[in-house]
Amino acid sequence: MTAIDPNLRRGPFRVSDRVQLTDPKGRMHTITLEAGKEFHTHRGFIRHDDLLGAPDGSTITNTVGVEYLAIRPLLADYVMSMPRGAAVVYPKDAGQIVQMGDIFPGAIVVEAGVGSGALSMSLLxxxxxxxxxxxxxxxxxxxxxxxxxxxxxxGADHPSWTVTVGDLVEALPGAVEAGTVDRVVLDMLAPWECLEVVADALIPGGLVIAYVATATQLSRVAEALRDHGGFTEPHAWESMVRDWHLEGLAVRPAHRMHGHTGFLITSRRLAPGVTPPLRKRRPGRGYADVGTEEEWSAEDLGERLPSDKRVRRTARSIGEPPRLP
Incomplete structure (x- = not known):
């Protein structure tokens, strides 16, 4: 596969570059530059040709005098505006996964649940x-x-990425050798169902991090990790981001904030034959005590799944023909 060219993220604007345009009111539009094309709003238009060759971080004035800032979008900007099939992992959570999951250069990482590829790009x-x-x-x-x-x-297919269509439990043993994976990231409805194959794949000291939407899922994952016996005591948290309004002396929290999007839970793989130290606090009732073995669905957890029609429309818009089973 072709190596990724870092120069695609720097230098003058070129054909096929994505450019983020911000108007005086802070509204953002992302366009892909093409020779001869125009970007229209209800207040004039901008010719793509006027941006080609301009340096990153330029300003451009449209046909009725409205000035726009033109700049390449950051990865966080891109994932929030790119075509979606499934919901994306928000940048605030992707950053936590990369940092708290200790995703390092050269690591072998398994990801379950690709969605629209937002987290995959941060991992890559x-x-x-x-x-x-x-x-x-x-x-x-x-x-x-x-x-x-x-x-x-x-700008090209990433040489470090392999995407397998299939169930993790069935496909993982044939895709990687046992005891060779450094990190496992689980973004799926029922992560507890695949802990056996995850444990087999991880190196001693390797880390699993799960991203779940509800407290019910969080509790179930924690109980399953403890019951497995081959992982350290799990650690769970969530992050919330509150922007601030900066206008002269009016410096205050913004009226809106990025509140709960999901919970994160991590645990480390113990060496073969090692059992975790005995917990000294009294455990609460677990799922084994209340008998919840039914299969969960996205609707049970309050998730709104995209319709097949919407997914097909998204796939057509980015030139990727949808392939349904």
Missing amino acids: RAVGEAGRVHSFERREDFAGIARANARAFF
Whole structure:
């Protein structure tokens, strides 16, 4: 595969570059530059040709005198505006996963649940071309959208990325050798169902981090990690981001904030044959006590799944033909 050219993220604007345009009211529009095309709003238009060759961080005035800031979008900007099949992992959570999951250059990482590829791109940036990200996605149409989004951002198919369409429990043992994976990232409905294959794949001291939407899922994952016996005591948290309004002396918190998006829970893989130290506090009732063995669905957890029609429309918009089972 072609190596990723870092110069695609710097230098003058070129054909096929994505450019973020911000108007005087702070409204943002992301366009892909093409020779001869125009970007229209209800207040005039901008010719793409006027941006080609301009330096990153330029300003441009449209046909009725409205001035726009033109700048390449950051990865955080890109994932919030790119075509979506499934919901994306927000940048605030992706940053936590990369940092608290200790995703390092050269790491071998397994990701379950690709969605639209937002988290995959953060993982690929962290491992670099010396590492490897093995992603697993049950839906082929979601996998196609994720590949197209990553290709548009990196400028080529990332050489460190493999996307497998299938169930993690069934596909992981054939994709990686046992005891060779450094990190496992689980963004799925029922992470507790795959802890056995995750434990087999991880190196001693390796880390698993799960991203779940509800407290019910969080509790179930924690109980399963403890019951397995091959992991350290799990640690869980969530992050919230509150922007601030900066206008002269009016410096105050913004009226809106990025509140709860999901919980994160981590645990480390113990060496073979090692049991975790005995917990000294009295455990509460677990799922084994209340008998909840039924299969969960996204609707049970309050998630709104995209319709097949919307996914097909998204796939067409990015030139990736949808492939449904």
